[in-house]
Amino acid sequence: MAASVSSTQPQTLKRTVLGARRASNIFWASVLTLGGLGFALAGASSYLKTNLLPFSDPTQLVFIPQGIAMGFYGVAALGLATYLWVVIGLDVGGGYNSFDKSSNRLSIVRSGFWGENRRIEIEHPLEDVTAVRVAIKEGLNPRRTLYLRIKGRSDIPLTRVGQPIPLADLENQGAELARFLQVPLEGL
Incomplete structure (x- = not known):
């Protein structure tokens, strides 16, 4: 009579793979959002001559070249932050x-x-x-x-x-x- 051998090995192996929803991506997206918003508001404050920032007075900046450069950096940072938030949201x-x-x-x-x-x-x-x-x-x-x-x-x-x-x-x-x-x- 032959002895039956029972297999105790699992039949399935499943591993999850972490995507874009990592703490480092969320940290950098938050930093870019806050920094970009600050730079964009500083550029807008310089143009409008109205203080839009509670912790600084960028109305003293000359719009060309300082205000426009800050506005450009702010828009660029907000664009990159938007991309990061979309990638995080989709968990690419x-x-x-x-x-x-x-x-x-x-x-x-x-x-x-x-x-x-x-x-x-x-x-x-x-x-x-x-x-x-x-x-x-x-x-x-x-x-x-x-x-x-x-x-x-x-x-x-x-x-x-x-x-x-x-x-x-x-x-x-x-x-x-x-x-x-x-x-x-x-x-x-």
Whole structure:
């Protein structure tokens, strides 16, 4: 009589990916909004000769060149802040990576900008996965990224964009995923 072996391994592995809704983006969008508003109001105060700022008196500024330069910087900062708030609101880059052995599918889902490409989805059979690759680039602009190698496709990034994740976390995530998919881990 043959003994039956029960598998205690999970059949699904799902990881969320942090998008644009990070504390650093919210901080910089807030700073740009407040700074841009201050510069724009200073430029407008200089033009109107009416003080629009409670903590300063920019009516003493000569509109050309000082007031117009402050107004330009204010409008530029507010434009950039608006872009950041929209990206944060849409959570661009946020999503998840899902690997399901029971359905033999992998799904990589990310949020994009509005329109028909708002939701980016990549699906493949698990047997097309050839390896999990770790890419580490140190220096002035460090990058620590986990990639999925799939037959017939370029490598697909699995980790968030922006602030690099700690090296130990990257290695652990890569090793866990390679073990789960039973593929080699490259790049270490």
